[in-house]
Amino acid sequence: xxxxxxxxxxxxxxxxxxxxxxxxxxxxxxxxxxxxxxxxxxxxxxxxxxxxxxxxxxxxxxxxxxxxxxxxxxxxxxxxxxxxxxxxxxxxxxxxx
Amino acid sequence: xxxxxxxxxxxxxxxxxxxxxxxxxxxxxxxxxxxxxxxxxxxxxxxxxxxxxxxxxxxxxxxxxxxxxxxxxxxxxxxxxxxxxxxxxxxxxxxxx
DNA sequence: TTATATTTGACAGCAAATGACAAGCCATAG
DNA sequence: CTATGGCTTGTCATTTGCTGTCAAATATAA
Numbered sequence: 675x676x677x678x679x680x681x682x683x684x685x686x687x688x689x690x691x692x693x694x695x696x697x698x699x700x701x702x703x704x705x706x707x708x709x710x711x712x713x714x715x716x717x718x719x720x721x722x723x724x725x726x727x728x729x730x731x732x733x734x735x736x737x738x739x740x741x742x743x744x745x746x747x748x749x750x751x752x753x754x755x756x757x758x759x760x761x762x763x764x765x766x767x768x769x770x771x
Numbered sequence: 772x773x774x775x776x777x778x779x780x781x782x783x784x785x786x787x788x789x790x791x792x793x794x795x796x797x798x799x800x801x802x803x804x805x806x807x808x809x810x811x812x813x814x815x816x817x818x819x820x821x822x823x824x825x826x827x828x829x830x831x832x833x834x835x836x837x838x839x840x841x842x843x844x845x846x847x848x849x850x851x852x853x854x855x856x857x858x859x860x861x862x863x864x865x866x867x868x
Numbered sequence: 869t870t871a872t873a874t875t876t877g878a879c880a881g882c883a884a885a886t887g888a889c890a891a892g893c894c895a896t897a898g
Numbered sequence: 899c900t901a902t903g904g905c906t907t908g909t910c911a912t913t914t915g916c917t918g919t920c921a922a923a924t925a926t927a928a
Contacts, residue, residue, distance in 0.1 A: 677867065694872095694874095695874065696872095696873080696874095704917090704918065705918060705919055705920080706873085706874075706875095707875075707918085707920080708919080710873095710874060714875085716876095720917085736852070739851070739853045740853045740860055743847065743848060743851060743853055743854070743857035744857045744861045747847060747858070747861045748861060750843050751840060751844070751865070752865075754836070755833070756833050756836045756837045758865055758866070759833075760836075760837045760840035760841045760844060761862050761865070763838070763841040764841045764844045764848070765855065765858050766774075767841065768845075768849070768855055768858070769855070770774065791903090791904070792905065793903095793904075801886095802887060802888055803904085803906095804888075804890095804906075804907080805886080805887060805888080807905060807906060807907090808907090813906095814885085814886080815885090
């Protein structure tokens with residue numbers, strides 16, 4: 675459930691609102707081609723763009739940020755056998771603050 | 772308990788074995804200055820170098836890899852309020868395979 | 869066909885990472 | 899003191915990898 679990537683998520687939101695790539699691109703001040711690539715996971719969004727997308731697509735910023743961060747973490751650990759252990763370790767390091 | 776960074780970890784191991792930076796550097800085929808920086812966290816090791824370090828320092832490769840990956844994840848999520856949630860989400864995504 | 873939406877590949881420009889080198893610091897031995 | 903050995907620091911050239919644009923291609927609809 676809700677296991678969509680960042681790209682899939684924003685595409686679904688955009689379509690549910692009937693927005694065009696061109697409109698979202700304009701709001702983010704980037705080329706239409708780029709937002710198309712982001713939606714298909716061929717490129718990754720910038721942190722700033724995530725905020726703008728959250729506003730535009732009317733989703734709570736933190737919810738979108740979690741998905742975005744998770745995608746980035748995925749890029750690091752996928753293919754790594756030690757992935758799970760690394761995540762657990764990081765959790766512990768983070769909660770100790 | 773074992774909350775050391777990658778650099779701190781390999782430095783402790785190296786010193787416990789009485790090895791010189793010069794010797795480790797030679798084994799990894801890099802400059803001494805570079806391994807010094809890696810130990811102090813000023814630079815990050817390459818994946819290949821982690822393997823070589825594990826062999827040289829006689830630590831199980833997976834254990835070192837976990838620390839190295841965790842450092843990389845840390846770099847992404849630290850400073851992020853949504854860090855913990857992102858880690859949890861990634862865990863779920865990973866275990867679904 | 870024509871118009872509109874999206875995708876694709878190639879590219880320039882820029883930023884970050886990599887590693888080497890030389891000079892510097894610090895402790896210790898002589 | 900001077901010399902040596904180990905480590906650190908700053909700078910630099912090079913490489914690697916992002917970022918976004920553009921033009922062309924594809925698709926969908928009217």
